[in-house]
Structures are given as structure tokens and as C-alpha cells.
Amino acid sequence: xxxxxxxxxxxxxxxxxxxxxxxxxxxxxxxxxxxxxxxxxxxxxxxxxxxxxxxxxxxxxxxxxxxxxxxxxxxxxxxxxxxxxxxxxxxxxxxxxxxxxxxxxxxxxxxxxxxxxxxxxxxxxxxxxxxxxxxxxxxxxxxxxxxxxxxxxxxxxxxxxxxxxxxxxxxxxxxxxxxxxxxxxxxxxxxxxxxxxxxxxxxxxxxxxxxxxxxxxxxxxxxxxxxxxxxxxxxxxxxxxxxxxxxxxxxxxxxxxxxxxxxxxxxxxxxxxxxxxxxxxxxxxxxxxxxxxxxxxxxxxxxxxxxxxxxxxxxxxxxxxxxxxxxxxxxxx
Amino acid sequence: xxxxxxxxxxxxxxxxxxxxxxxxxxxxxxxxxxxxxxxxxxxxxxxxxxxxxxxxxxxxxxxxxxxxxxxxxxxxxxxxxxxxxxxxxxxxxxxxxxxxxxxxxxxxxxxxxxxxxxxxxxxxxxxxxxxxxxxxxxxxxxxxxxxxxxxxxxxxxxxxxxxxxxxxxxxxxxxxxxxxxxxxxxxxxxxxxxxxxxxxxxxxxxxxxxxxxxxxxxxxxxxxxxxxxxxxxxxxxxxxxxxxxxxxxxxxxxxxxxxxxxxxxxxxxxxxxxxxxxxxxxxxxxxxxxxxxxxxxxxxxxxxxxxxxxxxxxxxxxxxxxxxxxxxxxxxxxxxxxxxxxxxxxxxxxxxxxxxxxxxxxxxxxxxxxxxxxxxxxxxxxxxxxxxxxxxxxxxxxxxxxxxxxxxxxxxxxxxxxxxxxxxxxxxxxxxxxxxxxxxxxxxxxxx
Numbered sequence: 076x077x078x079x080x081x082x083x084x085x086x087x088x089x090x091x092x093x094x095x096x097x098x099x100x101x102x103x104x105x106x107x108x109x110x111x112x113x114x115x116x117x118x119x120x121x122x123x124x125x126x127x128x129x130x131x132x133x134x135x136x137x138x139x140x141x142x143x144x145x146x147x148x149x150x151x152x153x154x155x156x157x158x159x160x161x162x163x164x165x166x167x168x169x170x171x172x173x174x175x176x177x178x179x180x181x182x183x184x185x186x187x188x189x190x191x192x193x194x195x196x197x198x199x200x201x202x203x204x205x206x207x208x209x210x211x212x213x214x215x216x217x218x219x220x221x222x223x224x225x226x227x228x229x230x231x232x233x234x235x236x237x238x239x240x241x242x243x244x245x246x247x248x249x250x251x252x253x254x255x256x257x258x259x260x261x262x263x264x265x266x267x268x269x270x271x272x273x274x275x276x277x278x279x280x281x282x283x284x285x286x287x288x289x290x291x292x293x294x295x296x297x298x299x300x301x302x303x304x305x306x307x308x309x310x311x312x313x314x315x316x317x318x319x320x321x322x323x324x325x326x327x328x329x330x331x332x333x334x335x336x337x338x339x340x341x342x343x344x345x346x347x348x349x350x351x352x353x354x355x356x357x358x359x360x361x362x363x364x365x366x367x368x369x370x371x372x373x374x375x376x377x378x379x380x381x382x383x384x385x386x387x388x389x390x391x392x393x394x395x396x397x398x399x400x401x402x403x404x405x406x407x408x
Numbered sequence: 409x410x411x412x413x414x415x416x417x418x419x420x421x422x423x424x425x426x427x428x429x430x431x432x433x434x435x436x437x438x439x440x441x442x443x444x445x446x447x448x449x450x451x452x453x454x455x456x457x458x459x460x461x462x463x464x465x466x467x468x469x470x471x472x473x474x475x476x477x478x479x480x481x482x483x484x485x486x487x488x489x490x491x492x493x494x495x496x497x498x499x500x501x502x503x504x505x506x507x508x509x510x511x512x513x514x515x516x517x518x519x520x521x522x523x524x525x526x527x528x529x530x531x532x533x534x535x536x537x538x539x540x541x542x543x544x545x546x547x548x549x550x551x552x553x554x555x556x557x558x559x560x561x562x563x564x565x566x567x568x569x570x571x572x573x574x575x576x577x578x579x580x581x582x583x584x585x586x587x588x589x590x591x592x593x594x595x596x597x598x599x600x601x602x603x604x605x606x607x608x609x610x611x612x613x614x615x616x617x618x619x620x621x622x623x624x625x626x627x628x629x630x631x632x633x634x635x636x637x638x639x640x641x642x643x644x645x646x647x648x649x650x651x652x653x654x655x656x657x658x659x660x661x662x663x664x665x666x667x668x669x670x671x672x673x674x675x676x677x678x679x680x681x682x683x684x685x686x687x688x689x690x691x692x693x694x695x696x697x698x699x700x701x702x703x704x705x706x707x708x709x710x711x712x713x714x715x716x717x718x719x720x721x722x723x724x725x726x727x728x729x730x731x732x733x734x735x736x737x738x739x740x741x742x743x744x745x746x747x748x749x750x751x752x753x754x755x756x757x758x759x760x761x762x763x764x765x766x767x768x769x770x771x772x773x774x775x776x777x778x779x780x781x782x783x784x785x786x787x788x789x790x791x792x793x794x795x796x797x798x799x800x801x802x803x804x805x806x807x808x809x810x811x812x813x814x815x816x817x818x819x820x821x822x823x824x825x826x827x828x829x830x831x832x833x834x835x836x837x838x839x840x841x842x843x844x845x846x847x848x849x850x851x852x853x854x855x856x
Binding site: 081089093358399 | 414417419420487497569576577611622652658659660661688731733734739740741742743744745746747762764767768769770773775776777782783786789790792802810811818822823824825826827835
């Protein structure tokens, strides 16, 4: 025979999914939220997103090319996902220089120092975000008010997020019912008409992305549902115990970064657990920590911290929580 | 509709030859019949160079408990006995026969008449299966007579017939079910009698509606046989998964189906049992699917054992120029062969030709811990972990993580978006763990 036959072992066929396809699937799922963001925050949203994505890709390239001297893998889409998620976690009027520093921390410190894609214990975008929050607290917490497509970049009108209004107000002894009147209605919050990070505001857009990812089997329901469910349950209990001090569960789910965190950040493959049982424990952990930080902590919002804290438990969960093997416990009937 | 609950995948079915009726492939000019076409000890050759043998004549006898008889598939002169590379890629002994005419041994009933009355007793049936060289035709080729003897102290409640054929491309069992339904059901009744059970469950995946309909209709004439349509999902044809799907019992790791009261036989085996018991015909030919997207005339052929794969490819329109890989068996669990002169054996269910552009492995990227391998594993193992442990030579830990439970169905490698060769490493780890366990055992016996 003239040409040699390939004799690699079975299986001789492979599924259609590749890392690249999954990553670009996530990018696509983030698009509705990006468009909504541009619609509400205008030029700022475009500048922040572009800066973040471009600098994440550039840092990954530079580090692989000059420090690690390894093959370049920027086309796999993971740096784009990190860049988008980092941008989504920032206010739309944040200066470019700060974004670049954040991207360097996200890609350089949180991802590449551990060996790149697949090896980082903490979600890179969140590490970048938390680093920026601690280093630039003023710029990171001056949230533009959604004012429509024509909004300028650095001169956007700013205001507090609903979570911050409640937290500050309660600290100053105001009544919750009075404070609830100062914040947008649940419907407005669902549509994204509130102050906040550029990608986290529009619940409906994030949910479209969620449905898309479920449909495409990019993620499973376990983590998002357990995060949201545990937040709903915990805040319902607090609300029923004392409705004058604690906001209702719907408010807690729609305000801040719960949906963005639960759907896109907590489900990051690399930093989340790998079997359904652990996924649910992990999701509930995130939900409970988020509520604790929001209600009793110093920050008005706690999703980022909650996810990062639970990231730290993932290796432990992967080691000690095992799926029950087939035929391990004989149940015949 | 029933299926096994956890894991599994849906590879493209590609049953290109489903509507191709079984055609008989004429005996070639010469055949090469290996003495080991089954799991267990190779058979002992009892013919000499220059002997004239008839079609169906025994040429090598079963040696030891787990072994099987081998019969000549043609009539002619024994040219030599020599080593040959078989479909597994290993060398083994084979009988080379030059074909002269086609003279069958007189005892075989060659009429088309369907014999439904079962005259033999349970023990006689088992003896007949041993004599006729019947082995599991689903691919594992375990000698059937052993599976028909229920060990003392154990009880068999159900006979399960595997008509799942979950591997993509293959259609040989499907064709048999459609064309030889009645013979198969008589075969099932024979197997029931041998085992002493009164219930047989026949599992067929729902992508074969014609077979389900046909057999359901026929089964009304037979006592105790029920036909069950199953939801399509690979690897449902795996013994343990089929048992779970049909009777919801889990066979523990390292145990046999009979430990949970079930014995599984393949639909093709049931047909071979019918022919052996009712027609006195030993197992020397079988239905083989020859297929591939670039083949001009893919089909299902009744092939004599020992026929070179080359003949089969010629019958299907010749070797396409861009062929990059030839697989013996299904695309999920079959083995690639490196030359087309290897002989068809009892376990050859299909030959698949892949064009060059579908023969290459995917590019290997880092694991992104997406957990797909865990969610598709039908045995609920953690394939990514087993791969890593095996890569890092951590075999003790791999053993604790259940590496030896793996049945090598390949769902993990199939699903991995990073194209990681998970199963390659799991196989390596499994082999090493088994070797270490054996060494441990030997050391223990030595010290005792």
C-alpha cells in the first residue's frame, strides 16, 4: 500500500466541541448584556470593553512570547472571555490606565503565573476586579447612572447603586420602606435601569445568555441555580424575620452582581468544582457568603469576594467529594 | 422509554448500511483461520499439512476451560500452519487453507426450513455450543457455553438479549434482526432452556424501529420473550449498562452479570446458537458490515472466517484512494488495523474505512476542567483525574479512584473539548494497576 494507515487507538471519532468553540460560545452569550450596557451607558461602555479585552489579549501574548517562551494560545478565546468579564465588572467611566493595570493583574498574576489556561485556582477577572476595588476604591465605586446611548465617557453623571443606597441609609438610621422608594422598581432593575458595573445591571440580558449556554450545553444548571436559590432562601428568611431591616429576596437577586456572578463568573470551568454534588455545595457557599457580606459586611456588594473565597475550596472539594461510582452500592430491585 | 441513567453520549449514528440486505460473500481462493478467535486459550490444531478438510469440519480443538473450537470455513487442502498478524495487531498461529470447491460436512442441515422444535436438553445445548465453537458475537468473543452454565449457588432470573448495536456505523445485528428474526427468537428460546429461565428481555435501541416492530410481532408466538425499545445512547450495548437499563440492577465492579441474576447474550450469538443447535452448523461464518463515508458500495456481507479483509473491501467497491484509517469494529471501541490482509474472525462485526481527513486525532490542548468527561462517564468515574494520575505514575491512587472499573468505552475522549487522549492514559494506567496487583498477589503467595 502506498500510503500509511493511521493506527491510533480508539475512539476513532471525536465530538464537535473544542475549547475554542466553548469559549466563543461564552463570548456570544455575553453579547446581549454588552449591547444593553452600550445602550444604557454609551461611549464609556465601548471604551471600557475594548480596553479590557485588548489589554488582556496583549498581556497574554507578551507573557507567552517573551517570558514563558511557549506557543501562543491567544486565539483560544479564553483571554477574550476574561477581558469581557473584567469589563462587565467595572463602572463605565473608569479611566483607561486603571483598566490596563487591572488586566495585567487578571492575566499576568491570576492566570499566567499559575501556568495559563486550566491551571489558575482563582477566577482571573475577579482577581483583577478585586485588586482594582482595593487599589482604586473611589474610581471603582462611582457608578454612572444609565442615561442612554449618547452618554459621554469620563463626564457621565454618577450615583450610588441600589445596594449602596440601602447599606448607607440603614447605617444612617433611615427606614427601609423609605429607602425602597429611592431605588428603581423591580421591573426597572430587571431591565437594567440602575447604577452599577456596566455588565451586571441588565438581568434580562444575562438571563438570555444563561438560556443560550444551557441550550448549547456550555454549562449545567447546577451552579447558577444553587447560587440564586440559596440567596433567595437566605434573604427570604432574613426578610421574614425583620422586613424593616432586610430587603426582599427579589431585590437581592436583581441588585448588584448576583446574576452576572452566578451565570458567568461562578461557572468558570477552571475555578469551579467538577461533579454535580460539589457544584451545588459551591453554589450555595457563594450565595450564603454573598448575603453575609451584603448584610453584615463592610462592602455593600459581596459576590466577587464570595466567588473568590469559594474558589479556594474547589481543590478540596474535588479531592474529598466524589461521585458514587456505578455498581458501588448495590441496589437491586 | 428506558435507558441507563447516568453518563453516555450521542455520537452521529452514520448507519449507512442499514437498508442493505445481507449478501453472501463467496469463499476466497485461500483462507487464513487463526486458532485464537475468542477470549481464552488458543485452540489446538488437529489437522496436518496436505489434509483435505470440508466446510464446517473441526480443525482445532478447545484447550482448557475458557477456550473454543475452531472449524474450517471452506473445503480444500491445508497448505500450512504458520503465524499471522490478526486483527488485534498481534501475531498468532493460523491454519492456511487453499480452497477447492465448497463441500460441506454432511451433518449440516443446509435447507431453508426453519426448525422451531427444540429437541435437545439443557446440558446437550451447552455441549452443542461448545462443540460448535459459539462465542459472543458482540465483539468480546467470550465462549458462550461458559455463560450458559449458571455457577452453583447463583440464580439467573433473566436472560437479556443485546440487540442494541450502539456503535455508530455497524448494522450487522440490525440486518440479522430484520432478516432472521424468527431464527433469532428460536435461538433465544434455546438459550432460555439452557439457562433454565422463563423470562428473556430483548433490548433494542429506538433508532431501529423496523427491527423492534418485526420482533415484537414475532415474539407473540414465543413464550416469555419481551422486546424493549431503548432510548438511543452510547454505550448502552455495554453489558452492565444494558442490565441497568432493562432491569435496573447494577453489577458491582469486578462481578459478573449473573451475580445480579442476569445473563446477557448478543442477538447475533442467538442466531449462531440457533444454527448450531437446530441446523448442526458450527460457527464459521458471520455477518460483517463493511462501511465508510467514501466507500462506493458499503454493505452487510455474510463472510467465512479467515477471509482476508481485502476481499471484503473489494466486494464493497474497492479501497478509496484517500483512506487514512481502517477500523475493525465500531468507531468508539474498535481497533485500527495496519494492513488489509488480516483475516475476518468470529469477533469481526464490522470494518470501517475512514478518509484521511477524519483519521487524525484532534489537537491536544490543556484541560480546562469543564467536567464533561465526568458527566459522560457511564461508570461515574473521574476520567480527567485517572488520566493525570496515570500520566504522573501515581498508580496506587489511580487504583483507589477505580481505574480498573473502566470499560474503555471512549466517551471521555470523544467528549473532551481539549482533545485530550484521556482513554489512552487510562488504558495504560489500568494495565499497570492490573500488573501491580498481580505482582502483589504473587508476592503474598510466595511469603505464605
